[in-house]
Amino acid sequence: MNRIQSFLDLHKGEEDKQKVLENVKANISFRGSTVWILACAIVVASVGLNVNSTAVIIGAMLISPLMGPIVGAGFSLGIFDFELLKKAAKNLLIATIVSLLVSTVYFLLTPFKETQAELLARTSPNIYDILIAFFGGLVGVIAITRVEKGNPIPGVAIATALMPPLCTAGYGLAIGNWKFFLGALFLYTINCVFICISTFIIVKYLKYPEVNHVDQKYRKQIKYTISTILALLILPSVYFAYLLAQEKKYHQKVELFLNQEFNENGVTIVYQKINYKSNPKSIELAFLNKKVNGKEEKTLNTLLKKYKIENTQLVIKQDTTDIKKLITENYANENSKETKKDLIILNLKNKLKANSFDNKGLREEITIFFPEITNLSIANHIFNENTDSTLTKTVAIYNSKKPLTANDEKKLKEWLTKRVKKKNIVILKESAN
The missing domain is CATH 3.30.300 (GMP Synthetase; Chain A, domain 3)
Known part of the structure; x- marks a missing residue:
């Protein structure tokens, strides 16, 4: 048991708690260059959504600074630093408003307003988005608290996908589609809340020192508030997941x-x-x-x-x-x-598939029902009905040790009709050379 605990211990390789908190606080504020970086990232993400380019959207997510105030909110809840929580919430609100304004202006100005697949994907959040946000947030905060930050941070920015929902919400505002706006904003809220919750859990697990002493009653109120918010987000998401499955x-x-x-x-x-x-x-x-x-x-x-x-x-x-x-x-x-070339190839493939039969498999099966038959071949043949039209028939040619009776030929025809799923099969005996 001790070995398992040691194997899963998050305290190994942990960065100094005070240093982590300083880094978290430093990334909360949206001022000067951070606002410009956010605005540029929003434009890049909006272009990616507009032209349906996944690569461009991923690039925008990598340069986005939106994770800062969300992680800051999670840390502040975990250590009961309510001043830090107010600061994080204020900066997240500023970042959200700036993002919505920039994306709305972009989509108002762009001549291409078609609803692309990448935009549609952000309008109907479900339980899977919650799982992505929560576990992506866990990875992010674990990486933040390590001495060696490693590779997870860029991946977390991509997985939690904070930028695209905001841009999609801006698109909804620009075209006057409130369903798109509210759906995308709901997805953005899910991402923010569950990244914050996952941060809160890790902060509590790693036992970061509390800034303010909070009595048991107030702790319960915080837990009830968090539980209520989670329920309000999870229940609709489960319903949307059900609709998606249907x-x-x-x-x-x-x-x-x-x-x-x-x-x-x-x-x-x-x-x-x-x-x-x-x-x-x-x-x-x-x-x-x-x-x-x-x-x-x-x-x-x-x-x-x-x-x-x-x-x-x-x-x-x-x-x-x-x-x-x-x-x-x-x-x-x-x-x-x-x-056009693909269409021709598809047509030829379908014709070949419809006109091909598993003669080898049929020969192996036929000996079970008709031991006297030594060979069997089946194919579609075109017959000229008159000068203006043709008729395709399925013809089965067999060879046997002795002639089949009329009743046996009837049974053979019935078996082949069911086996190859073709009607009006013509049964012929192979002529001796």
């Missing part, structure tokens, strides 16, 4: 539906749009080489229930002009990974 499950079901009903049957989807937040939900599709009549569309809508996709309408886009417009919009989107 959305992911829905998208997984839709993906399964599209793969099994279209991709595996050689139908190339050139456009798809899932409107999860509409009521009813909708799935819009356009195909490269398939026409769907009204009856088929109704059948496909009925099939949605089989995949447990509820309250959803499937819409097939078939007008040539509309399809061209949709494809053009896809290509115009910088985030689209598909090109």
